[in-house]
Amino acid sequence: MSVTAAKGFQAAGIAAGIKDSGNPDLALVVNRGPRLAAAGVFTSNRVKAAPVLWSEQVLKGGLVSAVVLNSGGANACTGPKGFQDTHATAEKVAEALELSAGEVAVASTGLIGELLPMDKVLPGVDKAASQLSEHGGEKAAIAIKTTDSVHKTAVYEGHGWTVGGMAKGAGMLAPGLATMLVVLTTDAALDSEVLDKALRDATRVTFDRVDSDGCMSTNDTVLLLASGAAEVTPGYEEFAKAVRLVCDDLGRQLIGDAEGASKDIKVEVINAASEDEAVEVGRSIARNNLLKCAIHGEDPNWGRVLSAIGTTKATFEPDELNVAINGVWVCKNGGVGEDREKVDMRYREVVVTADLAAGTETATIWTNDLTADYVHENSAYSS
Amino acid sequence: MSVTAAKGFQAAGIAAGIKDSGNPDLALVVNRGPRLAAAGVFTSNRVKAAPVLWSEQVLKGGLVSAVVLNSGGANACTGPKGFQDTHATAEKVAEALELSAGEVAVASTGLIGELLPMDKVLPGVDKAASQLSEHGGEKAAIAIKTTDSVHKTAVYEGHGWTVGGMAKGAGMLAPGLATMLVVLTTDAALDSEVLDKALRDATRVTFDRVDSDGCMSTNDTVLLLASGAAEVTPGYEEFAKAVRLVCDDLGRQLIGDAEGASKDIKVEVINAASEDEAVEVGRSIARNNLLKCAIHGEDPNWGRVLSAIGTTKATFEPDELNVAINGVWVCKNGGVGEDREKVDMRYREVVVTADLAAGTETATIWTNDLTADYVHENSAYSS
Incomplete structure (x- = not known):
């Protein structure tokens, strides 16, 4: 269902030949309206790829009629030529779809x-435009995969309206967004400020x-x-919850598919003096x-x-810290707690709970274990 | 030569039985004077081991007559009992050496x-005290090894005075000091403020x-x-240089022996606006x-x-950044530079140079590659 779960959207995913493997590598998502409202969040890295610089400008207008996405090349650190290529790609989409x-x-x-192989990208845009469909969400999600082992989609059904989305990302996952491309769509009638x-x-x-x-x-x-x-305008809280749930679902899928990982680690910080401090810890x-590494082992x-x-x-005070692993409080008051032999870590999900004993705020960060497979995937990526 | 290269020092390294392996695990370094001046630098981690809390207090007095070191247990996060054990160890040394x-x-x-096995530690102190020698520096350096594959020592010869030292450390190496124990000795006649x-x-x-x-x-x-x-008081600049050279030598040995590493990576940041910014980058x-991972590959x-x-x-400006790897400027002005095929990375030392084009300051950080062996060593360490 993905980005075409909500009414008013068409999508396509095709193989343009950007990837040597011949796998799908170009996706198109088109908003057929009646509204074209949009919002965007981008990397906080100061070294931004050409498409990020371009799309940030587009989003300032609050209107997006189409999104073109490619895997097989980041078009980052590619200078003025890279930006021209992004611009040419947008122009090509505009021309194909009027x-x-x-x-x-x-x-x-x-x-x-x-640099992207523009002799593959531009004909790819025409090919994708010719295959646009209300059922194309799945294909679009597949076309944006890089080292992802599976494509990632999620849907939330509201009362007469829907939020759907797709995501890619399997490595370089860190805050200020993970390395991810995500497109969410909704048929709710909302303006760009609310979005x-x-x-x-x-x-x-x-x-x-x-x-x-x-x-x-x-x-x-x-x-x-x-x-x-959908011609329905949900209340803000209800809509915001839907967007949060879809993002949370996709985020968990990213962690679950992280390069080389064998464990999904939920780090819960509790009893912090502030939410910011909980996040920092x-x-x-x-x-x-x-x-x-230890959790991997x-x-x-x-x-x-x-x-x-x-x-x-x-x-925090060092002698007031408590730590539980999978619910067993192995560290109490900064020292030895319950018997570590009680901790069962055989399953993929591992929960680390850190009690700062300094307040009432909490935050949860998701991460993965560090494995030999991670090293292998990332030492051979560009060679 | 190690800590006994300088006159006035004795050392010993013995197997007290703290390590199950039976390898040496307790070292003693004694200053026989005539002076007992000393200085210390400790971890900036807010969770400090019992011996760190103890030694910080000792160093406030500026006088150290002996240092007792053990491998086989950090005595960290061990609560009041851990601190009592550190105290008892110091008392035992005091008793044995008057x-x-x-x-x-x-x-x-x-x-x-x-907790440390004090029934092994305390008799070990007596055994070490009985073996103190002006030639014991090497044995002391061996006794403080954990996952180190080699022991680390360095010596600088001044005009009529000497600075020598030993170090251990192979993992958890990060700023605010790496995971390391280092003892430096000198026979120069200096007070604790200068040290x-x-x-x-x-x-x-x-x-x-x-x-x-x-x-x-x-x-x-x-x-x-x-x-x-040595009854010689060198000038500050000369002495400071000697200490810096010995520390630099030992630091390089730590990097060269880091757990599982196959590359020593020198990260040079040049043309930064300030030294702090160069260090941050x-x-x-x-x-x-x-x-x-990429450098490993x-x-x-x-x-x-x-x-x-x-x-x-x-x-910095993203489009003014330049990066060289082993002297080949593979990135110029934020984009593609010289042919990456020119980069020869077959040797253990790899130099990454980042030119921020923002000033005249520089800093060098040493690190290692990330390898499957690192994962292996650190996923099996405490099991």
């Missing part, structure tokens, strides 16, 4: 530092708290498009390579959790 | 969260810029002891898991360098 290029967003993913607020409220507590490997991408893009085709734990090495907490500026 | 316990520093390394300044000036640009895996230890300790036995590059993936720079707040 739209304004200023309302066409572009997203790319793949290797940094190489923007709902999208930011949702990404702040979902994608921004997915931190697989601490590496921030140059290409992260999350778009939310509204067609208004959660990230520090989630990024600790030694702990990530199914070793409840809580000392590495304390060591990670100790590097933060959060409010 | 010293004041308040002048005995203690350092420990090994697994966090377990303190020279030690801080040296560690700031050496150990603090060793960042193997971004993980900060609870036990880092660097001590500098002066006996005055250097650390961001040094901690990028994706880049560390001998892949000059400069896009990951730019992506890491882009996450910092340093002064």
Whole structure:
């Protein structure tokens, strides 16, 4: 269902030949209206890919009639020529669909530092335009995969309206968005200001708290498009919840498919003095390579959790810290707690709970374990 | 030569039975004077091991007559009992050598969260005291090894005075000192204020810029002891240089022996607006898991360098960044530079140079690649 679950949208996914493998590598999502409202959130990396620079400008207008996405090349660190290529791609979409290029967003993913093969991309746009369909959401989700082992989609059904979406991402997953391209669509009748607020409220507590490997991408893009085709305007809280649930679902799918990972690790920080401090501590734990290795080895090495907490500026006293792994409080008051032999770590999901004993705020960060497979995938990626 | 290269020092290294393997695990370094001046630098982790809390107090007095070090257990996150054990160890040294316990520093390394076997440690102190020798430096260096594959020592010969030292450390190497225990000795006649300044000036640009895996230890300790036995007082600049060179030498040995590493990576940041910004950018590059994997795969993936720079707040323009790998400028002006095929990465040392084009300051951070062996060593460490 994906991006075509909501009424008013068409999509396509095709093989343009950008990837040497011949796998699908170009997707098109078109909003047929009646509204063209849109919002976007982009990487906070200061080195931004050409399509991010382009799409940020497009989104300032609050209107998006189409999104063209490619895998097989990030078009990042490609200079003025890279930006011209993004521009030409948007113009090509506009020409094929009789739209304004200023309302066409572009997203790319793949290797940094190489120009896209425009002799493949531009004919690919025509091919995708010819295959647009109200049932094309699945194909579009498949065409944006890079090292993803599965395509990722999610849908929320409201009362007479729908939010659907697709995502790609399997590595370079870190805050300020993970390395991800996400397109969400809805047929609710909403303007771009409401979309923007709902999208930011949702990404702040979902994608921004997915931190697989601490590496921030140059290409992260999350778009939310509204067609208004359902002719229903839900209340803000209800709509915002729908967007948050779809983002949360997609975020969990990203973690579940992270490169080389064998464990999905939920880092819960509780009893923090503030939400910001809870997030700071959660990230520090989630990024600790030694702990990530220990969890890979199914070793409840809580000392590495304390060591990670100790590097933060959060409010806590070392001798008041408590840590549970899968519900067993292996560290109490900064020292040895329950018997570590009680911890069962055989399953994919591992929950690390850090109790700061400093307040009432909480935050959850999702990460993965560090594995030999991660090293293998990422040492051979561009060679 | 190690800690007994300088006159006035004795040392010993013995097997106390703390390690199940029966390998040496307890070292003693004694300053026979005439002076007992000392300085120390400790982990900036807020979760500090018991011996760190103890030794910080000892060093406030500026006098150290002996240092007792053990491997096989960190005595971190061990609560009041752990601190009592550290205290008892210092008292035992004082009793065996007829010293004041308040002048005995203690350092420990090994697994966090377990009490030391004091029935092994205390008899071990007596055994070490009985074997003290002016030639014991090598044995002491061997006794503090954990996952180190080799022991680490360095010596600098001044005009009539000497600085020598030993170090251990192979993992959890990150700033605010790496996971390391270091004891430096000198026979120069200097007071503790001069030692303190020279030690801080040296560690700031050496150990603090060793960042193997971004993980900060609870036990880092660097001590500098002066006996005055050479009866020579060198000028500050000369002495500070000697301490810096010995620290630099030991720091390079730590990187060269980092757990599972196959590459030593020198990250040079040049043309930064300030030294602090150069360090910030250097650390961001040094901690990028994706880049560390790429270097392991001998892949000059400069896009990951730019992506890491882009996450910092340093002064730069994305389209003015230049990156060289082993001297080949593979990225120029934020885009593709020289042919990446020219980069020869077959050797252990890899130099990544990031030119921020924003000023005249520089900094160098040392790190390692990320390997399957690192994952293996750290997923099986405490099991």
